[in-house]
Amino acid sequence: xxxxxxxxxxxxxxxxxxxxxxLLSLIIVFAFIKFIxxxxxxxxxxATFRGSSKAECYGDGACWIFIKVWxxxxxxxxxxxxxxxxxxxAFLILIFSVITSIFVKPTIRRYIIIFLIxxxxxxxxxxxxxxAIDIESLEIYIPILEEVDTxxxxxxxxxxxIAIFAMLFCFPIGIILALGRRSELPAIKYSSxxxxxxxxxxxxxxxxxxxxxxxxxxxxxxxxxxxxMRCVIGITLFEAAYMAEVVRGGLQALPRxxxxxxxxxxxxxxxxxxxxxxxQALKIVIPGIANTFIALFKDTxxxxxxxxxxxxxxxxxxxxxxxxxGFAVEGYVFAATVYWIFCFSMSRYSQRLEIRFSTERK
Amino acid sequence: MSDKIIxxxxxxxxxxxxxxxxDVNLEVGLKQKIVVxxxxxxxxxxxxRCINRLxxxxxxxxxxxxxxxxxxxxxxxxxxxxxxxxxxxFNLFPHLxxxxxxxxxxxxxxxxxxxxxxxxxxxxxxxxxxxxxxxKFPGQLSGGQQQRAAIARALCMKPKIMLFDEPTSALxxxxxxxxxxxMVELAKGGMTMIVVTHEMGxxxxxxxxxxxxxEGMIVEKASTKxxxxxxxxxxxxxxxxxxx
Ligand SMILES: Nc1ncnc2c1ncn2[C@@H]1O[C@H](COP(=O)(O)OP(=O)(O)OP(=O)(O)O)[C@@H](O)[C@H]1O
Ligand SMILES: [Mg+2]
Numbered sequence: 001x002x003x004x005x006x007x008x009x010x011x012x013x014x015x016x017x018x019x020x021x022x023l024l025s026l027i028i029v030f031a032f033i034k035f036i037x038x039x040x041x042x043x044x045x046x047a048t049f050r051g052s053s054k055a056e057c058y059g060d061g062a063c064w065i066f067i068k069v070w071x072x073x074x075x076x077x078x079x080x081x082x083x084x085x086x087x088x089x090a091f092l093i094l095i096f097s098v099i100t101s102i103f104v105k106p107t108i109r110r111y112i113i114i115f116l117i118x119x120x121x122x123x124x125x126x127x128x129x130x131x132a133i134d135i136e137s138l139e140i141y142i143p144i145l146e147e148v149d150t151x152x153x154x155x156x157x158x159x160x161x162i163a164i165f166a167m168l169f170c171f172p173i174g175i176i177l178a179l180g181r182r183s184e185l186p187a188i189k190y191s192s193x194x195x196x197x198x199x200x201x202x203x204x205x206x207x208x209x210x211x212x213x214x215x216x217x218x219x220x221x222x223x224x225x226x227x228x229m230r231c232v233i234g235i236t237l238f239e240a241a242y243m244a245e246v247v248r249g250g251l252q253a254l255p256r257x258x259x260x261x262x263x264x265x266x267x268x269x270x271x272x273x274x275x276x277x278x279x280q281a282l283k284i285v286i287p288g289i290a291n292t293f294i295a296l297f298k299d300t301x302x303x304x305x306x307x308x309x310x311x312x313x314x315x316x317x318x319x320x321x322x323x324x325x326g327f328a329v330e331g332y333v334f335a336a337t338v339y340w341i342f343c344f345s346m347s348r349y350s351q352r353l354e355i356r357f358s359t360e361r362k
Numbered sequence: 363m364s365d366k367i368i369x370x371x372x373x374x375x376x377x378x379x380x381x382x383x384x385d386v387n388l389e390v391g392l393k394q395k396i397v398v399x400x401x402x403x404x405x406x407x408x409x410x411r412c413i414n415r416l417x418x419x420x421x422x423x424x425x426x427x428x429x430x431x432x433x434x435x436x437x438x439x440x441x442x443x444x445x446x447x448x449x450x451x452f453n454l455f456p457h458l459x460x461x462x463x464x465x466x467x468x469x470x471x472x473x474x475x476x477x478x479x480x481x482x483x484x485x486x487x488x489x490x491x492x493x494x495x496x497x498k499f500p501g502q503l504s505g506g507q508q509q510r511a512a513i514a515r516a517l518c519m520k521p522k523i524m525l526f527d528e529p530t531s532a533l534x535x536x537x538x539x540x541x542x543x544x545m546v547e548l549a550k551g552g553m554t555m556i557v558v559t560h561e562m563g564x565x566x567x568x569x570x571x572x573x574x575x576x577e578g579m580i581v582e583k584a585s586t587k588x589x590x591x592x593x594x595x596x597x598x599x600x601x602x603x604x605x606x
Pocket of ligand 2: 407527
């Protein structure tokens with residue numbers, strides 16, 4: 001039973017305790033009444049869900065047919081439709097391993113994590129990119145999986161490919177740079193500082209342009225490093241610089257006594273950092289790491305500038321299609337929702353990690 | 363004395379322009395117990411930190427178990443593993459349980475098996491009377507228990523020498539005794555010890571030799587009896603009159 005009196009008391013103390021509090025509460029309530037119903041109408045009640053062409057959209061609501069028609073492209077880009085199972089398989093393996101890792105014993109979980117970090121990325125690239133054994137001199141050519149050029153990769157799957165690879169590599173590189181910046185050896189210290197400050201100082205767009213346009217100029221004529229790979233390397237190094245500063249914050253938060261204790265037990269530099277310093281420092285900066293990863297995830301659309309179309313890029317492309325002009329809003333709302341879901345999940349996950357690793361007296 | 367295990371020969375050390383240690387000479391024999399005291403800032407911590415090279419000295423020589431500590435000393439970790447150290451602030455590893463705190467270095471530095479190291483850890487925790495706290499995290503223990511865990515952690519490396527830097531001065535009075543009792547037991551067991559402390563009761567009970575430091579110098583060095591009965595230096599007399 002709802003206790004009216006309690007609600008009244010609660011709002012008395014929390015919402016209407018004095019005149020400006022009351023005013024603020026009223027403004028907020030008014031804003032809700034004014035804006036929420038029209039928004040819901042547009043999103044759901046007046047929106048069109050059924051159908052397969054623009055002509056079927058009616059009323060003032062959103063036309064979700066737009067998303068439905070383009071869905072395949074938004075997820076897979078221009079990837080050949082009859083090969084899409086390869087992307088699905090790769091992501092199924094990923095989801096399957098992550099879910100099983102939650103339910104198994106820690107000893108087995110360790111193997112799954114090793115698999116996810118050291119094997120899976122390359123397996124996934126092989127699955128999605130295809131691979132053929134081609135030894136010209138022996139005239140051997142065995143197509144194992146049809147090769148799919150990275151130029152046709154795209155959509156949400158590309159967003160994930162870029163984000164996963166960049167996260168996977170920027171994390172360890174960031175840690176090494178953070179340790180390097182605190183090194184007592186001047187050569188290591190100053191090269192870390194120069195590296196970090198260089199990458200932090202340039203906008204990501206510039207990095208991507210450089211990776212795609214300038215970088216090939218420095219390579220000998222016949223070497224051909226894939227454009228997507230160059231962009232991923234660019235994003236990785238860019239984010240690694242940020243990661244380094246986040247991790248350094250954690251390193252600085254540790255009291256000198258932890259170093260003293262580790263050294264006095266006879267631990268060397270790497271043992272001390274791997275067993276004592278980093279576990280504590282990384283725990284402190286979990287929010288910062290999550291922040292960097294979320295920012296990285298949301299930075300991926302920038303690869304648009306070099307002609308690669310991940311999720312948001314595909315939405316833009318779809319919106320620019322002459323048959324579907326005028327549906328940009330639906331596209332962006334959909335994009336925002338999808339990005340928000342993934343970013344929010346990362347945020348929640350990082351909060352769970354924080355709780356799991358806390359060993360302070362409660 | 364019998365075999366020297368630590369020897370300092372005219373050691374000088376500076377922090378920038380500030381000279382912390384001035385011509386310090388010291389010999390420590392096997393199984394000897396030395397208590398170092400002196401006013402705050404006189405260089406006591408620095409002195410014992412130099413012995414396991416947590417600080418570097420700039421002049422003079424330091425020998426530990428016959429090996430000289432220099433810039434070029436390659437296996438400084440090996441020497442440190444033989445010299446246990448207990449800190450004023452305990453410095454337990456907060457992310458590891460008490461037993462893991464103790465077993466970590468034996469596993470990684472001495473390459474002991476995990477099982478063996480854990481047995482050793484439990485055994486050492488027993489000698490400091492906190493084996494019932496083994497599975498807790500340091501943050502869940504009282505100060506006295508934490509300091510005893512820190513002693514057990516150092517003992518797990520089977521050190522030849524134990525250094526204590528004011529091990530009881532961060533503790534509440536009622537916990538000081540439990541830590542000092544453990545240290546007395548350790549001393550009676552024959553451990554070589556250098557202890558920086560102002561607990562003069564403890565000093566009288568276990569020390570063979572007393573050292574009084576002031577302004578980076580060893581001002582007085584005497585047998586315990588002599589030191590308390592009949593201090594020679596004016597500054598020692600003043601200091602003793604203040605703390606006794
Ligand atoms: N890392 C450092 N850099 C600069 N000066 C230092 C450093 N560590 C210690 N000192 C200085 O060296 C002097 C001796 O310090 P030390 O810690 O050895 O004294 P102490 O005798 O242990 O004092 P206390 O009883 O307060 O612990 C002090 O004046 C201190 O300010
Ligand atoms: Mg001190």
